Amino acid sequence: MAKENNEKKSITRYFTVKKKNGNPEISNTGIEGVENNRKGERSQVDGELLLNQIFPFEIRKYSMFKGEAELDIFKDKDTLMTLINSFSSAKYYEKYAAKAAFLRERAEKAVEDATKTSNKNLQEYKKLELAIEGLHREREKILTFIESAERQRDTLEGYIKETEKFAENAEALDTINKRIKKIEEQINTIEGHIDEKYTIPLFDEKWILMPFEKVHQEFTKKVADLNNIKRELQTEFDKQKGVKEGRRQATADLFNNTIPLPVGVPSKAHMEEMLKDQICKICNRPAKKGSEAYNFMEERLKEYLQSQNPKSKTKEEPVLYPNDYLTRLFAMGTQQEDGLAKLREIKENITDRFEFNKKRKQDLEECREKLEKELAERDKIVGLSNIGADRLTDVFKNYNGWYQDLKRLEMDLNEKGKKLQQIDNELKDKKGEKDQVDINSAQTFLINTKNILRDIETIISFNSLKKFDEFIELMQLKSNEIFQRINLDAFTGIIVFEKRVSGGKTTINLQLQEADGNILHRPNQSLLTSMHISILFAISELAAELKEEGFPMIFDAPTSSFGETKTGQFLNLIYETEAQKILLVKDFLETDPKTRELKIKPEFKTVQRDKAFWIRLKRPFDRKNLKTLDTEIIPL
Amino acid sequence: MNNLFDKWKTRIPRYNEEFRPVLFDALSKKFGGSEKTKVDLGKHFSNNYELYMFAFFLGLYNNERVPIPDKAKKVDFNHAIQYWGSKGNTIGRTDFTILQEYIFAALVARTDVDFIALEKGEITEDEVIKALLQTMEAYTNGGLICIKEKMEENSNYFLQPTAFLRMVLNFKSGTLPD
Numbered sequence: 147m148a149k150e151n152n153e154k155k156s157i158t159r160y161f162t163v164k165k166k167n168g169n170p171e172i173s174n175t176g177i178e179g180v181e182n183n184r185k186g187e188r189s190q191v192d193g194e195l196l197l198n199q200i201f202p203f204e205i206r207k208y209s210m211f212k213g214e215a216e217l218d219i220f221k222d223k224d225t226l227m228t229l230i231n232s233f234s235s236a237k238y239y240e241k242y243a244a245k246a247a248f249l250r251e252r253a254e255k256a257v258e259d260a261t262k263t264s265n266k267n268l269q270e271y272k273k274l275e276l277a278i279e280g281l282h283r284e285r286e287k288i289l290t291f292i293e294s295a296e297r298q299r300d301t302l303e304g305y306i307k308e309t310e311k312f313a314e315n316a317e318a319l320d321t322i323n324k325r326i327k328k329i330e331e332q333i334n335t336i337e338g339h340i341d342e343k344y345t346i347p348l349f350d351e352k353w354i355l356m357p358f359e360k361v362h363q364e365f366t367k368k369v370a371d372l373n374n375i376k377r378e379l380q381t382e383f384d385k386q387k388g389v390k391e392g393r394r395q396a397t398a399d400l401f402n403n404t405i406p407l408p409v410g411v412p413s414k415a416h417m418e419e420m421l422k423d424q425i426c427k428i429c430n431r432p433a434k435k436g437s438e439a440y441n442f443m444e445e446r447l448k449e450y451l452q453s454q455n456p457k458s459k460t461k462e463e464p465v466l467y468p469n470d471y472l473t474r475l476f477a478m479g480t481q482q483e484d485g486l487a488k489l490r491e492i493k494e495n496i497t498d499r500f501e502f503n504k505k506r507k508q509d510l511e512e513c514r515e516k517l518e519k520e521l522a523e524r525d526k527i528v529g530l531s532n533i534g535a536d537r538l539t540d541v542f543k544n545y546n547g548w549y550q551d552l553k554r555l556e557m558d559l560n561e562k563g564k565k566l567q568q569i570d571n572e573l574k575d576k577k578g579e580k581d582q583v584d585i586n587s588a589q590t591f592l593i594n595t596k597n598i599l600r601d602i603e604t605i606i607s608f609n610s611l612k613k614f615d616e617f618i619e620l621m622q623l624k625s626n627e628i629f630q631r632i633n634l635d636a637f638t639g640i641i642v643f644e645k646r647v648s649g650g651k652t653t654i655n656l657q658l659q660e661a662d663g664n665i666l667h668r669p670n671q672s673l674l675t676s677m678h679i680s681i682l683f684a685i686s687e688l689a690a691e692l693k694e695e696g697f698p699m700i701f702d703a704p705t706s707s708f709g710e711t712k713t714g715q716f717l718n719l720i721y722e723t724e725a726q727k728i729l730l731v732k733d734f735l736e737t738d739p740k741t742r743e744l745k746i747k748p749e750f751k752t753v754q755r756d757k758a759f760w761i762r763l764k765r766p767f768d769r770k771n772l773k774t775l776d777t778e779i780i781p782l
Numbered sequence: 783m784n785n786l787f788d789k790w791k792t793r794i795p796r797y798n799e800e801f802r803p804v805l806f807d808a809l810s811k812k813f814g815g816s817e818k819t820k821v822d823l824g825k826h827f828s829n830n831y832e833l834y835m836f837a838f839f840l841g842l843y844n845n846e847r848v849p850i851p852d853k854a855k856k857v858d859f860n861h862a863i864q865y866w867g868s869k870g871n872t873i874g875r876t877d878f879t880i881l882q883e884y885i886f887a888a889l890v891a892r893t894d895v896d897f898i899a900l901e902k903g904e905i906t907e908d909e910v911i912k913a914l915l916q917t918m919e920a921y922t923n924g925g926l927i928c929i930k931e932k933m934e935e936n937s938n939y940f941l942q943p944t945a946f947l948r949m950v951l952n953f954k955s956g957t958l959p960d
Binding site: 343365466475481 | 786891
């Protein structure tokens with residue numbers, strides 16, 4: 147029965163028992179619900195629905211536990227996630243997230259449709275869509291792989307932990323495992339440094355140009371020769387043309403009939419500088435203003451400046467060269483000349499890369515030798531186990547096999563993780579390109595709407611994640627608080643909720659750690675039970691705080707490994723918590739040595755509680771007649 | 783000022799179709815995939831044009847100028863020279879478009895074309911570019927033949943990560959650390 151705002155709701159389980167041929171037969175089972183409103187009017191309602199309303203199914207599932215073993219509901223990682231999702235306020239964002247995704251998809255579709263109407267972009271758009279689709283397919287494949295590999299990893303980790311329990315000296319095993327892990331990490335780092343992809347730098351680092359210098363010389367010589375010929379012919383042409391020619395003739399005379407340098411050499415800036423300083427900085431001689439040398443330079447500069455003026459169309463002069471391809475070729479030669487130093491460094495760079503890799507390989511070899519030694523050492527430790535010699539060999543074989551498999555899996559996962567990252571980056575780029583096509587094609591209104599809806603979706607998913615993390619943090623805090631109180635004055639360690647996100651899926655890994663972060667692989671049963679109870683209580687308390695309504699939790703003999711003192715502390719703690727908890731315990735009982743009757747120990751008086759009942763077999767009874775058995779409920 | 787390079791790089795050079803299955807499909811991988819996966823699959827080149835450039839330089843440095851036979855079917859990979867090496871989104875790779883200029887310089891050096899006639903307008907730009915492309919195709923063809931011969935000689939040769947490097951840069955054994 148539940149009371150709320152003067153309304154009373156009651157649930158009754160009903161069934162019919164009939165005696166048929168002397169045997170009882172049960173039929174017509176079900177749940178009946180009755181609601182009494184404020185005015186006292188009664189109405190019959192669907193019993194199942196009412197039960198779910200009062201005591202929701204997702205909570206009921208985690209409210210009734212039979213024995214200690216059942217408390218470890220977190221073995222299945224999905225259970226803990228479901229539980230957290232039920233109570234964390236992140237779940238309120240779920241429906242908005244779905245809606246936001248729906249709206250974003252619609253807006254994207256609208257923009258896409260608008261873009262596709264433009265024929266110009268259709269082909270490009272389709273190409274991008276195909277590429278995006280391909281990347282999505284590849285992404286899905288990787289996610290499936292990651293999911294299955296992670297399941298496999300969890301199983302292997304479980305096997306390994308289980309096997310480690312056999313080792314006598316678990317602490318030594320733990321230490322050596324840490325050393326092995328460190329060496330393996332070193333090996334991974336070194337392997338990451340070794341770069342033996344020698345074909346890629348042929349292009350990326352232009353190593354392929356190492357022998358190019360000879361070809362470069364051929365190229366510059368050819369262009370220089372062509373330039374010479376061109377100018378020679380030009381001079382000849384000018385001479386032939388006679389003399390409008392005063393200037394050109396003069397130039398040719400000055401050079402004593404040799405071929406002048408191309409116009410514009412040296413550059414305008416250099417010429418101006420030399421005139422300003424009155425020095426020819428090519429031959430390092432003075433060229434005083436008014437001197438022959440100065441006038442020559444001034445003339446050259448004028449000639450260049452005139453060449454830059456647009457040619458007058460009215461004066462159709464015959465020209466020898468309507469085209470000028472050689473200037474650009476000449477410039478290219480000069481530019482490549484500047485890059486020669488880099489070409490000459492290539493050989494050294496390649497040798498350096500080889501040397502570097504060779505050294506890293508030596509380091510790797512050393513690390514591998516170290517690893518071999520540590521592995522042999524570990525074999526010895528695992529060998530000192532408390533199981534029979536016949537099983538030992540099997541355990542060994544499996545242990546090392548599992549360990550290798552785990553390592554391989556982790557490497558695969560790492561590789562796939564990187565690949566996933568790469569695909570995500572490529573997807574982002576491709577989507578960016580697609581957006582660019584949209585911007586050029588669709589209406590601004592549609593694009594703005596799409597962008598706003600994308601932002602909304604991002605905000606919602608960010609908040610959902612934040613709420614989830616906050617809830618985990620709070621739960622860890624609360625669980626540890628309760629954990630400390632249950633295990634008053636005893637060693638506890640720290641409960642840690644380790645969040646793992648991989649392949650887009652979040653899982654929570656439950657660990658018991660020491661203050662320095664070391665994992666406690668083999669906590670005793672009592673510690674383990676109290677850890678599980680602490681988490682369940684923490685969830686129940688958080689649910690009560692967040693939902694402002696409490697739900698009962700029912701435990702059947704949850705503390706059989708506790709001992710009476712601890713059970714007493716535990717029960718006192720329960721009394722202090724707010725939500726209702728119903729416990730069935732078999733502690734605090736003793737047999738009276740004189741009467742041989744069971745009685746409650748006086749220590750139970752110190753246990754705080756709201757209500758306690760002693761449920762016992764009613765005495766006397768006939769040992770041979772079942773019908774004489776009955777239950778007696780004694781309020782304590 | 784006219785620019786032959788800008789015009790040349792808009793073109794797509796061709797190669798003898800017989801090399802498509804034996805070399806291009808076998809050694810280069812198109813459409814993404816991580817660099818590591820490529821090497822694992824024996825795909826040393828990320829793109830067809832990388833293999834094309836490699837073959838060109840190999841032919842150039844070894845003076846293997848073998849024009850594609852007239853009767854051979856010529857194919858291309860629909861990717862103009864100007865886009866070769868513009869890596870953009872490929873993670874872990876850098877741009878190498880500058881190599882286009884070196885290829886072009888080599889073609890100018892090794893192509894027998896009357897550039898003075900071009901300056902004078904006696905021959906057209908297209909004629910010159912055609913000649914440059916023929917040189918390019920001839921050196922590449924020579925390079926591809928060398929690779930194919932190497933492959934036939936020792937099919938495991940290209941499994942070594944240094945195979946292509948040693949081949950094109952002509953490192954003799956012992957000149958580089960192993």
